[in-house]
Amino acid sequence: MSQSKTPFDVGLLRADFPILDREIGTAKLIYLDSAATAQKPTVVIEAMNDFYRLSNANIHRGVHTLAEEATAMYEKGREQVANFINAASAREVIFTRNTTESINLVAHTWARANLNAGDVILLTEMEHHSNLVPWQILAAERGVRLEFVPVTEDYLFDMDAYGELLKLEPKLVAFTQMSNVLGTITPAKEIIKLAHDAGAIALVDAAQSVPHLPVDVQALDADFLAFSAHKMLGPSGIGALYGKMDLLKAMPPFLGGGDMIKTVHLRSFVANQVPYKFEAGTPAIAEAIGFGAAAEYLQNIGMNALMAHEHELTKYALERLEEIPSIKVFGPSAENKGGVASFTMEGIHPHDIAQILDGEGIAVRAGHHCAQPLHEKIGIPATTRASFYLYNTKEEIDALVAGIYKVKEIFG
Amino acid sequence: MDDLYREVIIERYKSPYYRGHLDPHDIFFEDDNPVCGDHIEITLRVDEAGIVTDAAFDGHGCSISQASADLLIESIHGKSLEEVKALNKEDVIELLGFDLGPVRLKCALLSLKVLKAGAYGLSVDEVSDDLVE
Ligand SMILES: Cc1ncc(COP(=O)(O)O)c(C=O)c1O
Numbered sequence: 313m314s315q316s317k318t319p320f321d322v323g324l325l326r327a328d329f330p331i332l333d334r335e336i337g338t339a340k341l342i343y344l345d346s347a348a349t350a351q352k353p354t355v356v357i358e359a360m361n362d363f364y365r366l367s368n369a370n371i372h373r374g375v376h377t378l379a380e381e382a383t384a385m386y387e388k389g390r391e392q393v394a395n396f397i398n399a400a401s402a403r404e405v406i407f408t409r410n411t412t413e414s415i416n417l418v419a420h421t422w423a424r425a426n427l428n429a430g431d432v433i434l435l436t437e438m439e440h441h442s443n444l445v446p447w448q449i450l451a452a453e454r455g456v457r458l459e460f461v462p463v464t465e466d467y468l469f470d471m472d473a474y475g476e477l478l479k480l481e482p483k484l485v486a487f488t489q490m491s492n493v494l495g496t497i498t499p500a501k502e503i504i505k506l507a508h509d510a511g512a513i514a515l516v517d518a519a520q521s522v523p524h525l526p527v528d529v530q531a532l533d534a535d536f537l538a539f540s541a542h543k544m545l546g547p548s549g550i551g552a553l554y555g556k557m558d559l560l561k562a563m564p565p566f567l568g569g570g571d572m573i574k575t576v577h578l579r580s581f582v583a584n585q586v587p588y589k590f591e592a593g594t595p596a597i598a599e600a601i602g603f604g605a606a607a608e609y610l611q612n613i614g615m616n617a618l619m620a621h622e623h624e625l626t627k628y629a630l631e632r633l634e635e636i637p638s639i640k641v642f643g644p645s646a647e648n649k650g651g652v653a654s655f656t657m658e659g660i661h662p663h664d665i666a667q668i669l670d671g672e673g674i675a676v677r678a679g680h681h682c683a684q685p686l687h688e689k690i691g692i693p694a695t696t697r698a699s700f701y702l703y704n705t706k707e708e709i710d711a712l713v714a715g716i717y718k719v720k721e722i723f724g
Numbered sequence: 725m726d727d728l729y730r731e732v733i734i735e736r737y738k739s740p741y742y743r744g745h746l747d748p749h750d751i752f753f754e755d756d757n758p759v760c761g762d763h764i765e766i767t768l769r770v771d772e773a774g775i776v777t778d779a780a781f782d783g784h785g786c787s788i789s790q791a792s793a794d795l796l797i798e799s800i801h802g803k804s805l806e807e808v809k810a811l812n813k814e815d816v817i818e819l820l821g822f823d824l825g826p827v828r829l830k831c832a833l834l835s836l837k838v839l840k841a842g843a844y845g846l847s848v849d850e851v852s853d854d855l856v857e
Contacts, residue, residue: 661786664729
């Protein structure tokens with residue numbers, strides 16, 4: 313991971329995000345919903361605009377100038393993304409629509425080629441639905457067995473239970489590197505090492521980690537790692553699946569159609585090389601360019617500096633929120649937690665909290681955040697979630713706290 | 725926003741008049757709002773002429789969903805099942821006394837959906853938003 317080139321200055325960084333000047337009614341926007349999707353800096357917006365203004369063409373086949381430019385820009389996006397996660401080769405990065413599609417791709421290709429009835433897939437209790445439902449579908453279809461590493465009372469990945477569950481000799485361990493509800497950061501490197509020792513392949517749901525932590529796929533020794541551009545300052549509509557080259561080469565293709573083939577006959581085809589074998593049809597070209605620009609922007613800021621800023625914010629937010637009577641914040645203490653604070657208030661529904669905060673210009677999320685089983689485990693139907701990113705400030709957290717006091721006042 | 729949290733909503737949310745579960749009952753139905761996990765169940769007693777003689781709701785959710793359920797249940801006492809089937813989203817907006825944005829309207833309409841599904845005798849998979857459009 314590259315070191316930051318200039319000191320981290322949130323005031324200067326905020327100027328890169330035009331939407332932060334917006335007002336909601338008469339209040340200034342306070343955006344605390346980056347775990348759902350992040351705001352976009354001008355460099356990302358402009359990279360995509362420039363593509364459409366100056367270079368738009370379809371990729372890979374044309375010989376005309378625009379087609380060549382477009383192809384080069386698309387592939388540069390792949391290189392920037394690969395570089396950001398330190399993949400050994402850009403060809404190990406497959407463009408998908410989002411994290412969800414990346415995980416489904418593995419479920420459809422690698423898993424269908426390698427798993428049979430009775431094989432065990434190990435997940436955790438804190439997975440997002442996108443790292444749960446694809447495996448449930450596979451379980452129903454193939455008779456594979458799903459087992460779950462519990463969350464401890466301190467909201468951490470239960471290492472002891474994991475050790476026990478590995479005795480079931482799972483074929484796949486698929487887990488989140490950072491929970492989008494609890495903020496729990498899991499010890500991914502250790503989890504993967506133990507999975508490998510037990511003969512399993514490891515898939516990391518990195519939707520929340522890649523945007524917020526330095527992630528190095530080679531240091532982690534991850535087999536598959538899935539993430540979305542839109543949560544890391546890039547556009548929606550594009551995500552990535554990192555996979556180790558030997559695994560990708562051995563996998564059957566995903567969707568069939570143009571671009572994923574080398575040759576096609578009436579009754580047969582030969583698949584293209586990796587990664588094109590997994591990218592059927594015209595991809596999200598402008599989005600790939602925006603994705604690359606976002607990765608480079610983050611890399612220039614430096615993920616260590618960004619993480620330190622978010623850690624400060626998280627610590628401060630937990631302190632301030634826990635001061636408020638009748639609030640309960642769910643998740644581990646700040647050392648093991650990313651920039652997420654999910655909470656409940658006695659007698660007041662998360663929807664009402666989010667609505668009243670919106671009246672103050674504060675954007676937070678209410679609901680089960682696509683992690684219903686986790687909410688069942690902690691025994692609540694829904695939470696209100698404030699989440700932080702590089703552009704958030706302590707003043708915004710103060711405004712959140714003031715907003716929460718207003719909620720209490722309205723509900724008396 | 726202030727409109728949304730008028731006194732009637734907060735009051736009905738905190739101390740609803742018609743929260744409960746009638747036993748015995750003639751009609752029972754329950755459903756969830758998958759987006760926010762709100763849950764509503766209704767129980768009705770209906771006489772031979774098809775008139776609702778008693779009604780109650782139970783469940784959990786935001787102030788809008790629970791307060792509108794309470795107001796709705798209040799409004800159907802003495803109505804015929806045919807009249808209940810004819811209710812739609814405008815009636816709920818009228819009961820609340822103000823319009824809601826599209827997201828919160830879903831919260832307000834959950835109880836109507838449950839009520840109408842019960843009145844029609846539908847199964848859970850037959851319930852859709854079309855019921856309240
Ligand atoms: C931990 C986690 N996994 C997966 C996803 C799914 O991401 P996407 O909706 O971009 O596919 C999310 C996004 O909410 C997430 O937070």
